[in-house]
Amino acid sequence: MTATPTRRADAQRSIEAILEAAIRSLGRNPEASVSEIAKAAGVGRVTVYGHFPNRADLIEAAMTRAIADGHAGLEAVDLSGDPRDALARLIDSSWQLVNQSRSLLIAAQDVLPPRRIRELHAGPAERMERLVERGRDEGVFRTDLATAWLVAVLHSVMHGAADEIAAGRLTADEAAGHITATVLAAFTPPS
Amino acid sequence: MTATPTRRADAQRSIEAILEAAIRSLGRNPEASVSEIAKAAGVGRVTVYGHFPNRADLIEAAMTRAIADGHAGLEAVDLSGDPRDALARLIDSSWQLVNQSRSLLIAAQDVLPPRRIRELHAGPAERMERLVERGRDEGVFRTDLATAWLVAVLHSVMHGAADEIAAGRLTADEAAGHITATVLAAFTPPS
Numbered sequence: 496m497t498a499t500p501t502r503r504a505d506a507q508r509s510i511e512a513i514l515e516a517a518i519r520s521l522g523r524n525p526e527a528s529v530s531e532i533a534k535a536a537g538v539g540r541v542t543v544y545g546h547f548p549n550r551a552d553l554i555e556a557a558m559t560r561a562i563a564d565g566h567a568g569l570e571a572v573d574l575s576g577d578p579r580d581a582l583a584r585l586i587d588s589s590w591q592l593v594n595q596s597r598s599l600l601i602a603a604q605d606v607l608p609p610r611r612i613r614e615l616h617a618g619p620a621e622r623m624e625r626l627v628e629r630g631r632d633e634g635v636f637r638t639d640l641a642t643a644w645l646v647a648v649l650h651s652v653m654h655g656a657a658d659e660i661a662a663g664r665l666t667a668d669e670a671a672g673h674i675t676a677t678v679l680a681a682f683t684p685p686s
Numbered sequence: 687m688t689a690t691p692t693r694r695a696d697a698q699r700s701i702e703a704i705l706e707a708a709i710r711s712l713g714r715n716p717e718a719s720v721s722e723i724a725k726a727a728g729v730g731r732v733t734v735y736g737h738f739p740n741r742a743d744l745i746e747a748a749m750t751r752a753i754a755d756g757h758a759g760l761e762a763v764d765l766s767g768d769p770r771d772a773l774a775r776l777i778d779s780s781w782q783l784v785n786q787s788r789s790l791l792i793a794a795q796d797v798l799p800p801r802r803i804r805e806l807h808a809g810p811a812e813r814m815e816r817l818v819e820r821g822r823d824e825g826v827f828r829t830d831l832a833t834a835w836l837v838a839v840l841h842s843v844m845h846g847a848a849d850e851i852a853a854g855r856l857t858a859d860e861a862a863g864h865i866t867a868t869v870l871a872a873f874t875p876p877s
Contacts, residue, residue: 605799608792610849637871640864643855647846648868655842658801664834673831677839680828681872 510546512536517557518599525602529553551606558603559615565592566618574622578630582682583675585626589619590653590671597657597667613650620646630682637684649678701737703727708748709790716793720744742797749794750806756783757809765813769821773873774866776817780810781844781862788848788858804841811837821873828875840869 516536520527529550533543547553572588574581593600603612613620623646630636636645656674659665665673707727711718720741724734738744763779765772784791794803804811814837821827827836847865850856856864 601799601801604801608795609800609845610795610852613849613853640867641855644850644864644868647850647855648843651842651846652839654800655838658804659835659838661801662804664832664838673835676831676876677835677872680874680876681868683871685867685871 506546509536509538509542513538513543513546513553514557514560517553518561518596521554521557521599521602522596523598525598525605527602554599554602554606555611555615558599558607558612561596561599562615562619565589565596566622568592569619569622574626578626578633578635579679581626582630582679585623586649586653586675586678587671590656590674593653593657594667594670597660600654600657601661609654612654613647616650620650623649627682634684636682639685645682648681649674652677652681697737700727700729700733704729704734704737704744705748705751708744709752709787712745712748712790712793713787714789716789716796718793745790745793745797746802746806749790749798749803752787752790753806753810756780756787757813759783760810760813765817769817769824769826770870772817773821773870776814777840777844777866777869778862781847781865784844784848785858785861788851791845791848792852800845803845804838807841811841814840818873825875827873830876836873839872840865843868843872 513532513536517527517532520532520535524531529543530540532553533540536543543553547556569585569588569592572585574585600612624642627636627642627645631638631642653674656665656670660667660670704723704727708718708723711723711726715722720734721731723744724731727734734744738747760776760779760783763776765776791803815833818827818833818836822829822833844865847856847861851858851861
C-alpha cells in the first residue's frame with residue numbers, strides 16, 4: 496500500500512515542524528539533543544527518528560534548510576556597481592546570517608566534516624562566484640588565482656571568524672569588518 | 687598496588703607503537719578502524735582501548751603527535767630577513783607537513799570540531815605569531831587587524847586548501863603558491 500496524499504502531507508508537516516524546531520533549538524544550544532528538538536516540535540522521538548535516522552542527519556537537514564532560507568534572503572542584496580563595494584555588501588549580509596546561525600554552525604561542525612559543510616553552501620558559493628567573475632572581468636579582482644579558490648578563501652575566512660568568536664578572540668561586531676578587510680586585500684590584483 | 691617502573695615503561699612503549707601505527711594507517715586511509723591500527727601496531731584492540739577509550743581520542747592523540755613532530759621539524763626554517771620572504775618559507779614548509787598529513791587531517795576533521803583542531807595547533811600558531819609580529823614592527827604586515835586574526839586567517843586558508851584538494855578543485859602542487867599569494871596579499875598594509 497502506498498501512502499495516501501493526506502498521509503504524505505501529514506509527514507511533510509511533521510518534517511517541517513521538526514526542522515524549524517531543530518534550527519531554533521540548535522540555534523540556542525549546539526548540543527541540543529534529539530529529545531529536546533522533538534519536544535520543541537511537539538512530536539515524539541520515534542517520529543523524529545522515523546524521518547532522520549540519527550542526530551547528524553537531523554543537523555545536516557536543519558543546516559541545509561537554514562542555508563536555503565538565508566540564500567533566498569540574500570536575493571535582496573544589491574550586487575551592481577563597483578564589485579568591491581558589492582562584495583563588501585554581500586559579505587556583510589552573509590555574515591549576519593552566519594552570525595545568527597553561529598550556534599547551529601557549531602552543531603554542524605561537531606558532526607559534519609568541513610568538506611560536507613562547504614558542499615551544503617553550493618548555492619551561496621555560486622552567487623559569490625558570479626560576483627568574483629565580474630570583478631575579474633572588470634580588472635578589480637585578481638586573475639592569477641582561480642575563481643573557485645577565491646570563493647574557497649572567503650568561505651574559510653568567514654567560518655574561521657565564527658571559530659575565533661567561539662574562542663573569545665574576536666567579537667561578533669568586529670567580524671564583518673575583519674572579513675571584508677582581509678578578503679578585499681586577498682582579492683586585489685598583485686601589483 | 688601501583689605500576690612498577692617496568693610496567694610503566696611497557697605501557698609507554700605500547701602507546702608509542704599505537705600512535706605511530708595510527709599516524710601511518712590514518713595517513714593512508716582516513717577511515718582506518720581501531721582494529722586496523724591495533725594490527726599495524728602489533729597489539730590487540732583491547733590494549734588500544736585501554737589507552738584510548740574511543741577512536742576519536744586515538745585520532746586526537748595521533749594528530750597531537752604529528753603536529754608536535756612537524757612543529758619540531760619547522761625549527762630548521764630560516765625566519766630571518768624580510769618577513770614576507772620568511773613567511774613564504776614558513777608557509778612552504780608548513781604546507782609540506784599539512785600535505786603529508788592530509789589524510790590524517792581529514793580523519794581528524796571527521797571526528798573533531800574545527801576549534802579543537804585549531805587548539806592542537808597552538809605551537810605552530812605561536813611561531814607564526816612571532817613572525818607576524820616582527821613583520822608588523824617592520825611595517826610590511828598590516829596593523830589594522832590583530833595578529834591573532836592574521837594567524838587565524840593563515841590557518842583557515844591552509845586547511846581550506848586541504849579541503850579544496852580533497853574536492854578535486856586544487857592540486858597539491860598548486861597549493862603552497864596559492865596559499866602564499868593569498869596570505870601575503872591579505873597581510874599587506876592597506877594603502
